[in-house]
Amino acid sequence: MSHVIDRRLNGKNKSTVNRQRFLRRYREHIKKAVGEAVGRRSITDMEHGEQISIPGRDTDEPVLHHGRGGRQTSVHPGNREFTTGEKIARPQGGGGGQGAGKASNSGEGIDEFVFQITQEEFLDFMFEDLELPNLIKRHLTGTDTFKSVRAGISNEGNPSRINIVRTLRSAHARRIALSGSSRKKLRTAETELECLKREQPDNLSDIRALEDDIIKLRARIKRVPFLDTFDLKYNLLVKQPNPSSKAVMFCLMDVSGSMTQSTKDIAKRFFILLYLFLKRNYDKIDVVFIRHHTSAREVDEDEFFYSRETGGTIVSSALKLMQEIMAERYPVNEWNIYAAQASDGDNWNDDSPLCRDILINQIMPFVQYFTYVEITPREHQALWFEYERVAEAFADSFAQQQLVSSGDIYPVFRDLFQRRLAT
Amino acid sequence: MSSSDSTIRERKRQPISTGSEWTFELIRQYDREIARLAERYALDTYPNQIEVITAEQMMDAYASVGMPLGYHHWSYGKHFLSTEKGYKRGQMGLAYEIVINADPCIAYLMEENTICMQALVIAHACYGHNSFFKGNYLFRTWTDASSIIDYLVFAKQFIMQCEERHGIDAVEELLDSCHALMNYGVDRYKRPYPISAEEERRRMKDREEHLQKQINDLWRTIPKSASKTSDKDSTRFPVEPQENILYFLEKHAPLLEPWQREIIRIVRKIAQYFYPQRQTQVMNEGWATFWHYTLMNDLYDEGLVTDGFMLEFLQSHTSVVYQPPFDSPYYSGINPYALGFAIYQDIRRICEKPTDEDRRWFPDIAGSDWLSTLKFAMSSFKDESFILQYLSPKVIRDLKLFSVLDDDQKNELYVPAIHDEPGYRSIRETLAAQYNLGNREPNVQIWNIDRRGDRSLTLRHQQHDRKPLGGSTDEVLKHLHRLWGFNIHLEVYQGEQLISSHHVPPKAEAEASGEYPRLDLMIPPI
Numbered sequence: 002m003s004h005v006i007d008r009r010l011n012g013k014n015k016s017t018v019n020r021q022r023f024l025r026r027y028r029e030h031i032k033k034a035v036g037e038a039v040g041r042r043s044i045t046d047m048e049h050g051e052q053i054s055i056p057g058r059d060t061d062e063p064v065l066h067h068g069r070g071g072r073q074t075s076v077h078p079g080n081r082e083f084t085t086g087e088k089i090a091r092p093q094g095g096g097g098g099q100g101a102g103k104a105s106n107s108g109e110g111i112d113e114f115v116f117q118i119t120q121e122e123f124l125d126f127m128f129e130d131l132e133l134p135n136l137i138k139r140h141l142t143g144t145d146t147f148k149s150v151r152a153g154i155s156n157e158g159n160p161s162r163i164n165i166v167r168t169l170r171s172a173h174a175r176r177i178a179l180s181g182s183s184r185k186k187l188r189t190a191e192t193e194l195e196c197l198k199r200e201q202p203d204n205l206s207d208i209r210a211l212e213d214d215i216i217k218l219r220a221r222i223k224r225v226p227f228l229d230t231f232d233l234k235y236n237l238l239v240k241q242p243n244p245s246s247k248a249v250m251f252c253l254m255d256v257s258g259s260m261t262q263s264t265k266d267i268a269k270r271f272f273i274l275l276y277l278f279l280k281r282n283y284d285k286i287d288v289v290f291i292r293h294h295t296s297a298r299e300v301d302e303d304e305f306f307y308s309r310e311t312g313g314t315i316v317s318s319a320l321k322l323m324q325e326i327m328a329e330r331y332p333v334n335e336w337n338i339y340a341a342q343a344s345d346g347d348n349w350n351d352d353s354p355l356c357r358d359i360l361i362n363q364i365m366p367f368v369q370y371f372t373y374v375e376i377t378p379r380e381h382q383a384l385w386f387e388y389e390r391v392a393e394a395f396a397d398s399f400a401q402q403q404l405v406s407s408g409d410i411y412p413v414f415r416d417l418f419q420r421r422l423a424t
Numbered sequence: 425m426s427s428s429d430s431t432i433r434e435r436k437r438q439p440i441s442t443g444s445e446w447t448f449e450l451i452r453q454y455d456r457e458i459a460r461l462a463e464r465y466a467l468d469t470y471p472n473q474i475e476v477i478t479a480e481q482m483m484d485a486y487a488s489v490g491m492p493l494g495y496h497h498w499s500y501g502k503h504f505l506s507t508e509k510g511y512k513r514g515q516m517g518l519a520y521e522i523v524i525n526a527d528p529c530i531a532y533l534m535e536e537n538t539i540c541m542q543a544l545v546i547a548h549a550c551y552g553h554n555s556f557f558k559g560n561y562l563f564r565t566w567t568d569a570s571s572i573i574d575y576l577v578f579a580k581q582f583i584m585q586c587e588e589r590h591g592i593d594a595v596e597e598l599l600d601s602c603h604a605l606m607n608y609g610v611d612r613y614k615r616p617y618p619i620s621a622e623e624e625r626r627r628m629k630d631r632e633e634h635l636q637k638q639i640n641d642l643w644r645t646i647p648k649s650a651s652k653t654s655d656k657d658s659t660r661f662p663v664e665p666q667e668n669i670l671y672f673l674e675k676h677a678p679l680l681e682p683w684q685r686e687i688i689r690i691v692r693k694i695a696q697y698f699y700p701q702r703q704t705q706v707m708n709e710g711w712a713t714f715w716h717y718t719l720m721n722d723l724y725d726e727g728l729v730t731d732g733f734m735l736e737f738l739q740s741h742t743s744v745v746y747q748p749p750f751d752s753p754y755y756s757g758i759n760p761y762a763l764g765f766a767i768y769q770d771i772r773r774i775c776e777k778p779t780d781e782d783r784r785w786f787p788d789i790a791g792s793d794w795l796s797t798l799k800f801a802m803s804s805f806k807d808e809s810f811i812l813q814y815l816s817p818k819v820i821r822d823l824k825l826f827s828v829l830d831d832d833q834k835n836e837l838y839v840p841a842i843h844d845e846p847g848y849r850s851i852r853e854t855l856a857a858q859y860n861l862g863n864r865e866p867n868v869q870i871w872n873i874d875r876r877g878d879r880s881l882t883l884r885h886q887q888h889d890r891k892p893l894g895g896s897t898d899e900v901l902k903h904l905h906r907l908w909g910f911n912i913h914l915e916v917y918q919g920e921q922l923i924s925s926h927h928v929p930p931k932a933e934a935e936a937s938g939e940y941p942r943l944d945l946m947i948p949p950i
Binding site: 003004005006007008009016018019020021022023024025026060061062063064065066067068069070071072073074075076077078079080081083084085086087088089090091114115116117 | 448451452455459471472473474475476477478481483484487488496497498499500501502504505506508509512528532535550592596600603604605606607608747748749750751752755758823824825826827828829830831832833835836837838839840841842843844846847851854855857858864865866868887888889890891892893894895896897899900903
């Protein structure tokens with residue numbers, strides 16, 4: 002007797018837990034490999050997983066077994082040239098030839114255990130311990146939009162939400178409860194009357210009395226209203242905050258003559274890292290690219306990174322433009338606003354205090370997070386020190402860091418978004 | 425066997441199918457026909473449960489080493505990752521089937537297979553392996569097919585509870601240690617109790633208390649009376665050396681908590697469940713291969729399958745039973761399918777068409793009824809004794825077997841025997857010994873525990889043919905140390921002579937740290 006069962010649809014990833022256990026056990030190895038990969042790979046290249054290799058001896062499970070050596074006799078197939086009593090030179094090196102069959106399971110393991118992690122796991126390891134600041138705060142601030150969801154039944158509400166089935170059910174229950182004793186009395190009176198009519202048909206007075214009772218009882222039962230205000234049930238709707246799943250990311254970059262292509266490349270990596278990071282937290286992300294020298298312009302990505310311009314630097318122009326775009330296109334109650342600014346720190350000196358004012362008064366109150374990276378090996382200039390004052394005012398949502406080479410990006414990025422327990 | 429009577433064959437019926445796609449209806453139809461044919465040979469099987477699964481699910485099944493449900497452990501994840509990698513890169517194909525020794529017998533068919541492969545797998549697993557599980561004496565003695573699933577469910581749940589209560593890391597460490605000693609968790613000579621989940625659950629509580637009491641007794645530090653203690657000190661404990669290390673730890677390790685003992689027991693029981701499979705690879709695969717070959721040919725003889733179907737079948741059959749020669753780059757030891765299939769086929773030949781040589785070598789089976797002889801061979805042996813009994817000169821010649829003696833004290837290898845008249849017996853004995861688990865695994869037994877001293881545990885390894893222990897021995901001893909909680913010594917003996925010893929922690933350190941205070945129980949539990 003056989004049963005044929007189609008199991009294809011159920012229990013697909015039975016090994017998921019075991020796989021996770023494995024990743025958990027070798028988390029240090031994997032983290033190291035991921036860290037190296039982030040430094041090595043081009044950042045546009047983040048959209049796939051990574052091959053991880055772990056030294057074989059670390060993943061081996063030890064067992065008691067025989068090693069090579071001693072006196073071992075073994076049988077092998079496919080003899081062509083050997084005759085009894087022949088002496089053969091011992092094959093050199095490991096592996097092939099005699100004894101290999103037995104030695105192969107001994108796991109002398111010189112090779113690496115190599116496996117693939119998915120892009121998702123790769124990014125998970127990369128973003129580990131990171132959390133977007135204020136993300137949770139935003140969920141709780143109440144400035145979000147709301148949606149109504151059903152939340153059971155209540156006794157109060159407006160007439161358009163009456164739940165008819167529940168209302169009639171409770172009316173029915175009330176009628177049964179209120180008329181119960183009267184109906185019981187009615188039933189006994191009726192049987193009594195019948196008895197009386199059958200046995201003493203001439204006892205008219207008693208019959209009349211019973212009949213009166215019955216009429217009264219019927220009237221009483223009838224007086225129980227079919228529907229009472231008490232019975233009315235309403236569908237209850239509650240408002241649930243609908244956390245905004247949209248984010249806009251402003252990329253601000255100085256493209257003045259002092260920014261070289263390599264500085265821009267570093268900035269680009271930083272922006273892309275931020276973009277990837279936001280992508281994990283929001284359904285929809287707009288990216289606005291603003292480049293500036295003495296004046297600012299909104300451009301597309303290509304132009305943002307690759308076209309060359311020269312001239313002086315006025316940072317406030319970009320901030321002003323950003324503020325205008327925010328006011329025009331990205332209402333704060335719908336959008337989570339993030340901004341990242343990259344610059345080599347040069348600014349026209351008189352402009353820096355102006356930047357500070359714009360930031361403090363017009364931008365910072367509305368954005369989730371503003372990061373400023375200064376890509377320069379030199380001393381800080383006025384802009385940095387003005388920004389430090391912004392950072393004092395908005396400690397939770399403003400961060401600035403200095404980058405020197407592309408190898409610094411990841412640590413700096415981590416620093417900027419380090420999980421902030423206090424907030 | 426089909427060619428001779430193919431001329432007289434009447435094509436009474438239409439073939440069951442002509443295409444290569446499978447459907448559930450077709451699988452059922454093939455199964456019915458194969459069952460009918462198997463009936464003719466009176467193959468005694470458990471009921472079959474045929475499950476169609478995807479390649480991914482097959483990889484899952486692989487990873488859990490053929491257990492339909494296993495407890496969670498990283499090592500299964502490791503298996504899964506390497507299988508997945510190999511499969512995705514096309515370096516390896518997946519097995520066509522996995523079959524589980526349970527009642528009903530569960531066989532997995534892969535979705536990707538053609539109908540021909542599905543029929544092959546049904547014949548191979550559902551009637552071949554299945555009847556082997558039900559018939560072979562080792563399986564009958566060591567495993568209880570009806571309760572294994574229940575027991576695995578129990579084990580999985582218990583280990584999950586332990587993880588919740590004691591943390592994943594604590595359980596994982598314990599399992600690592602148990603797995604390292606898994607091959608030493610079997611009583612080779614005693615008949616074990618069959619496992620049953622209900623029984624386990626019912627008695628677990630009792631056992632916990634009882635065990636703990638026994639251990640306390642063993643480790644009682646207050647001497648009952650002066651004379652008795654001095655008596656006891658002179659005798660070893662255990663009195664007889666113990667080969668079942670896990671069992672010994674479960675019963676006597678001083679520092680383990682009840683749940684830890686229970687987990688040791690689970691690993692031990694699962695080792696026991698797999699023990700017969702490790703001892704009957706050649707017999708089991710050979711038997712299943714013999715029957716798929718026979719049954720598929722019968723299908724063809726009855727005209728139930730097409731010529732194309734048969735060619736596809738023969739193509740995969742030949743690749744399954746292919747034995748690469750020793751100097752081939754694909755050679756990785758003797759293929760159990762090839763060897764087993766050749767032996768069973770040859771037994772049938774000896775019964776049906778014996779030659780003079782066969783009459784000399786196998787006087788009792790030459791010319792006998794092949795089916796009952798074959799069934800006897802299947803049910804009453806394990807690989808070692810099966811080869812010793814049935815490996816015929818013809819099979820030795822066909823496979824061109826030869827033996828090689830590798831002695832590390834000589835510069836050259838020596839060929840003691842090849843496939844010729846003087847060599848047959850020697851080859852047969854050598855090959856049989858090669859399948860003896862006792863030879864394959866180092867003989868390590870628990871020799872003594874120092875009950876009144878530092879509580880150290882001493883193991884003895886009796887060397888066989890000067891074969892040394894492998895490189896991971898010290899790692900295993902560390903695991904043993906974790907379970908036992910006190911010093912571990914492993915003494916390697918050659919005959920009566922002590923030739924080397926291993927110590928965990930290493931000797932120098934242990935001496936430096938001085939002796940353990942006798943009544944000190946402050947050593948943290950593992």
